[in-house]
Amino acid sequence: MNNIKKLGIITSGGDCGGLNAVINGAARMAHHLGIEICLIPNGYAGLYNLSNLVPVIIDKARADRINSDVAGSEAGHSRVKIAKIKDDQKYDKIRAGLKMHGIDGLIIAGGDDTGSVVVDLIGQGIDCVHVPKTMDLDLQPYSVGGDSTINRISKFTSDLRTTGLTHNRALIIEVFGRYAGHTAFRGGIGADADAILIPEVNVDYEILYQHFKKTYIDRLLASDVKGSTYIIVAAEGVKDKEGRYFTDLSVQDSFGHQKLTGVGQYIRNQLEYYMKQDSDWGEVLKKEGIYVKGIYEYPEIREITLGHLVRSGETTSYDVAFGKQAGGAAVLLIKNGIKGVTVVDVEHDHITYLPTSEAIKQRFIDINEIEFYEALGVCFGRKPAEFVPQFVEHEGPIHRYM
Numbered sequence: 108m109n110n111i112k113k114l115g116i117i118t119s120g121g122d123c124g125g126l127n128a129v130i131n132g133a134a135r136m137a138h139h140l141g142i143e144i145c146l147i148p149n150g151y152a153g154l155y156n157l158s159n160l161v162p163v164i165i166d167k168a169r170a171d172r173i174n175s176d177v178a179g180s181e182a183g184h185s186r187v188k189i190a191k192i193k194d195d196q197k198y199d200k201i202r203a204g205l206k207m208h209g210i211d212g213l214i215i216a217g218g219d220d221t222g223s224v225v226v227d228l229i230g231q232g233i234d235c236v237h238v239p240k241t242m243d244l245d246l247q248p249y250s251v252g253g254d255s256t257i258n259r260i261s262k263f264t265s266d267l268r269t270t271g272l273t274h275n276r277a278l279i280i281e282v283f284g285r286y287a288g289h290t291a292f293r294g295g296i297g298a299d300a301d302a303i304l305i306p307e308v309n310v311d312y313e314i315l316y317q318h319f320k321k322t323y324i325d326r327l328l329a330s331d332v333k334g335s336t337y338i339i340v341a342a343e344g345v346k347d348k349e350g351r352y353f354t355d356l357s358v359q360d361s362f363g364h365q366k367l368t369g370v371g372q373y374i375r376n377q378l379e380y381y382m383k384q385d386s387d388w389g390e391v392l393k394k395e396g397i398y399v400k401g402i403y404e405y406p407e408i409r410e411i412t413l414g415h416l417v418r419s420g421e422t423t424s425y426d427v428a429f430g431k432q433a434g435g436a437a438v439l440l441i442k443n444g445i446k447g448v449t450v451v452d453v454e455h456d457h458i459t460y461l462p463t464s465e466a467i468k469q470r471f472i473d474i475n476e477i478e479f480y481e482a483l484g485v486c487f488g489r490k491p492a493e494f495v496p497q498f499v500e501h502e503g504p505i506h507r508y509m
Contacts, residue, residue, distance in 0.1 A: 109444045113143040115162060115210040116434075118180040119150035119187075119217035119224070122415075123242040124255025124422035128175035128430025129216045129437075130182065134165040136435035140442060145210070150185035151224060154213075155192060157204025175431065176422045178255060180216075189224050198231045205233070212446065214437045216240040216251065222449065222467035229447040229463070236437040237449040237463045238430075242418060244289035247466045248451040251433060252418075253289070254425040259417045260294025264340060267411065268298075271336030275327075275397075277319060277378070279410040281371035282417060284342040287471050290417070295340030295485075302337075302486040304374070306344035307472045310488030312377040315339075318486035319378060323406060324391055333395050335406070345370045371410030378408055436460075 116133055118126050130146070137144035145162035147153045153160060163169070173181055189197060205213075212234035215225050218241030225237045239246050242256035264280050271278045280300075284290045288305025295303035301322050304310050319337050327335035382388060388405040392398035422430070432453040439458060440448060449466035451459040481491035 109211075109442060111142055111211045111442050113145065113209050113211055114438065114441065115145055115147045115154075115205070115208075115213050116165075116182060117147050117150055117154060117213060117215045117217075118182045118240070119184055119215065119221040120240065121218070121242065121418060122179045122184055123240065123252030123418045124178040124420075125251035125426035125430035126180040126182075126216055126240060127173050127177055128422060128427045129214075129238050129240070129251060129434035130165070130180070131170060131173045131175045132431030132434030133214050133438050134170040134173070134434075135431075136438040137165075138167055138170070140438065142438065142442070144438075145208070146182045147210075147213075149183040150217075151187040151189055151221075152185035153183070154201055154204070155187065155189065155197060158200065158207055162208055162210070175427045176424075178252075178418065178420050178422050186220070188220070190227055198233075201228075201233065202231075212236070212441045214238060214434065214441070216434075218243065218250065219246060219467040219469065222246070222463050225449075225463050226447070226467075234441060234446045236441045236446055237466065238433045238437050239449055239451075239466060242290060243284050243287055244293075245285065245287035245469050245471070246449075247461060247468055247470055248449060249429065251426055251430045254429075255421070255423045256283075256290050256417045257293040257297060258423050259420065260290060260340070260413065261297030263413055263416060264294065264298035264300060264338060268336060268338060271338065272334050275333075275335055275406055277323065277337040277339070277406055277408045279339045279341055279371045279374050279408065281341050281343060281410060281412045283414075284344060286344045287469065288342040288344070289472060291340050291342035292472055292477070294417075296480060298338070298340065300338045300340040300485070302339040302488065303477075303480075304339060304341040304345045304370075304488050305472060305477075306342055306346065307474060308477070308487050308489055309350065310345060311490070312348065312374070312488070313381060314490060315374075315486060315488045316378055316381040320382075320385070320387070324387075327391070327395060333397055337406075339374065341370055341374055343370055345374075347373055371412060375408045375410050382406075382408075 216238040239250040241250045242252040244253040323337045433450045436450045436458045448460040449463045478494035482494045
């Protein structure tokens, strides 16, 4: 075992559920091993400025005040890429700060951008272990925050169904996820969404419209109070007809990411374009006695962006448990001289890990999986493919994986 006497914890990137559980688990495992542990505030910005601040020691009393089921992070975050700091002495400055405070290694929780900096720091001789954290769920292992985000997407989408039914509206729920559709996919399934649009599928908006029209009208005709709705959950990384992302070119972080925004409005415009050319709406609404010329000639469509609501609030029990395991496992790994790796899982007496350079490679939705839900009637903006199951008897232990 390495002679580790003091560790620092950094949380970086976007906030989400489970991060306080990571801090709690790491702190309690460090106490168990007789290792001092501290928070380095405000992510990599804090690490760069470590010589000018005082890390927060997490003794047992302080750890007891960290509420694991509250989202966000007691340590704070920043979107700072160390390599882009315009300071030729930046790595020397970081090493000096760590030495000044007697910190022998770092536990760093974050996503692919955070992990890329972990790889960078390891290359500079700074000992780190990475805890996977991203609500986008696009790393190779499961990541803290994914389950919490999916549950919040499902809850808010289900709640919004009541206003959709009350006003006979179609609703487009836009959610985070960058260039992978995991949270939109799982959250939409959990909320019984009628359509789920993800970056992995090039959307045919006419097919989406036809599914919307049939589902909405069938629902309307079956209702004794003439009520209907249609729910779309769309990932922010869905593309337009030309295959372009919707971005705000004026906003770019230090990792080079432009802000994705506007997909909900585009989808609404596409549906309205087809709807306004379709005379069937007037006939149906007149027959059902809810048509008003010039005022109510077709259903209203509204887009809603959940935004940071899906990151905030509370953490699911799954993410609390995994966060504590991942935080504690990170301490055990670095204590045993294993560094430059990402925690994958703790199961039985096994702590599994991957080289961080491998763990942060982007993972997308398996298109075969959506075929199963297309068989259940969910629209993904394309002509449904036939789900052809392959039956395989499982061998060996069953590992959880989302």
